[in-house]
Amino acid sequence: MAVCVAVIAKENYPLYIRSVPTENELKFHYMVHTSLDVVDEKISAMGKALVDQRELYLGLLYPTEDYKVYGYVTNSKVKFVMVVDSSNPALRDNEIRSMFRKLHNSYTDVMCNPFYNPGDRIQSRAFDSMVTSMMIQVC
């Protein structure tokens, strides 16, 4: 179950960030922000292969005691960052992958909307509902 989902643009500003309502949501924002460095590191580590061989799913970026942060990068350098509650041991890597896949699909749907200007905040209701489903699901 995702505690926080964020979509970061290529220029590293957030296009969409949403967390489970808690008292300290800023903490999640901060975690996402710091994870961007890890993402960049992983991207650069891929080397010249760049788009082709680089896998989109980055995997666990870094774990903290309570949470784990997973990352995913698209070919256009848009990053998806997901903070997951560590207390759920059953959450497997495959599930995280599928969640990112759904995120990616919804993101492309948003992109396809001619009324969406790339670089704007994502305000699509469909996207919201999808993220909500992800955040509640594994409860």
Place this chain on the structure above:
Amino acid sequence: MEGLTLSDAEQKYYSDLFSYCDIESTKKVAANGRVLELFRAAQLPNDVVLQIMELCGATRLGYFGRSQFYIALKLVAVAQSGFPLRVESINTVKDLPLPRFIASKNEQESRHAASYSSDSENQGSYSGVIPPPPGRGQVKKGSVSHDAVQPRTSADQQEPASPVVSPQQSPPASPHTWRKHSRHPSGGNSERPLAGPGPFWSPFGEAQSGSSAGDAVWSGHSPPPPQENWVSFADTPPTSTLLPMHPASVQDQTTVRTVASATTANEIRRQSSSYDDPWKITDEQRQYYVNQFKTIQPDLNGFIPGSAAKEFFTKSKLPILELSHIWELSDFDKDGALTLDEFCAAFHLVVARKNGYDLPEKLPESLMPKLIDLEDSADVGDQTGEVGYSGSPAEAPPSKSPSMPSLNQTWPEMNQSSEQWETFSERSSSSQTLTQFDSNIAPADPDTAIVHPVPIRMTPSKIHMQEMELKRTGNDHTNPTSPLLVKPSDLSEENKINSSVKFASGNTVADGYSSSDSFTSDPEQIGNNVTRQRSHSGTSPDNPAPPPPPPRPQPSHSRSSSLDMNRTFAVTTGQQQAGVVAHPPAVPPRPQPSQAPGPVVHRPVDADSLITHTSTSPQQIPEQPNFADFSQFEVFAASNVNEEQEDEAEKHPEVLPVEKASDPASSLRVAKTDSKSEEKTAASAPANVSKGTTPLAPPPKPVRRRLKSEDELRPEVDEHTQKTGVLAGVLTSQPPLPRSVGKDKKAIQASIRRNKEANTVLARLNSELQQQLKDVLEERISLEVQLEQLRPFSHL
């Protein structure tokens, strides 16, 4: 006047009409133009009108007060219903339909009138009640208008006065003529949110007189909210002034009414439809949408690209966020383009939104595009029309076709073609002449070509052809070589040559089509072709020649195998005897060494060639073995004068049986070791031939060689590549030719033939290689294109 009891609907209606007529807001309507028009619109004879006026007391008063007006309207209704005009009838006639006022100008008005009259129950719903979904009736309109009005700023205005009024305010857009109409009645002033369209409507002001009546009629109904909007936003920007209402709105309304009969129709429809379920699209609405669609995209089966749709819907003045949501809802297949259904759904949602309906979270059932269209639209993005069919890429069998829709569509065709293929294969299995073969294929082609977008190409081999058909754009060329290969037996030497020639031409054809076609198919086809040929040839040689090494069709080299096949078949066909296979294996008994000059001639040639190549063969003295072989060959040659070619083809099989011929053996061996060398051998063969006049030196050697060659041959034969086999065959053919006497000529002729054969073989090989090269290049190009498509952001 006695008390006039009016039903709610009537009340509303009348008040609307009164408002409409009451241009001066004085609560008194003089017998002015509007009223007169109204009464005229009632389509009553003048005397009746006068009577009505008298009855209602207006003549007494000189003007129409509200009550008089109402009475007059009631009387109009009475008169229209056919009842005698009596004062008493005002209240006595029950269930009187609303008076109908027909506007000559507007069909809408008449429609309204009709709708009004028929809609008593609708009227009931007017007052501020959310319009019952019911049917399209005008009533809905009223209700719609109500709702629509809500959001409008001026909504409140309407409430009081006329239920009908409401929505008319037609959204910002312009020509909401419709709306306006309805507004009028309502209250006349306030409501007119429609004012917006004002500018639009003003020109129509004049026309109003006639339309005013219509307005009155309509006004009773709430104009279909969205519809007006539609018209408006698509067209006019200035309509933003809609909201403010002002008395002028009445006029506007009329003008609006006159504006577009189509729109009015739509409006009516819209009103009703929106409510209906409430997302159902009425026919009029749909027609309107379709017309709007056509303005953007004339092809009704095509797409509207996202950018065009964006511009169009932006005119509706809805906030981008809402438009974005509408897009999400309506772009069912998420391809960034709108089909007709999707466009209608989007338009409908816009209209509804303008009327104040909240956008649903999910696309309503009635707005869902037909799934059937998804196939077409499921395409690559806006793809506009790529729609599939075009997909000639689709021709590449599903595996290749980039666009699914095209794929879907081509499937059935492909299936059909596959069926046809089946038939072809059957036909092909029977060895037929090339011509027949072609003719068989030909008729199929047109059918298949017609059936599916992929043109069918005729290929020599039936199986191959089928594949070609499937994959390729129709080429009518026949590839003689392949069929030739398929049917080895019947070809004569000439055929063989012809085939080789054809092969060359076929190659060109193939090249032609390969380039035009989807790339992938080419290599496959060729491969298949080759495979087939191989398979074909494989079977035949095997059967007849058990002794000889099996297989010619070494899969190692497709080309070579094909060549071998070609060769084999060519040769065998050349053979006059039956059984191609039999022929080859029956390697003509090598001419005995006794046959001297001829065989010798040949032998030396072979020997020489062998010598040149043979690095491995221990017997460097081809001559001897040749010599020995010659004898055999001569004998054989005698029987098979013209089978030189066959010999070549049969190098494989020949070799074995012939074995003894060191030449063949050596040649084989040499061939094996070095296919190229074989070619050289072939090349050198002629040279050798020329030199071949040397006396039979080799006799002793041949003996040894023969033995060895035999041994070597056997194993070698197995591995022998087809190419080498072919060449070896060429070489081996030489020995048989020369007879004892006059061998020179024959030798020369044989060498000539051999050379020709070698040339054809090489030419074939060359063409095959070139074809493969082309295929590969095409593949590369296609892959690059795909790569480009898939990596649009790679530069980021």
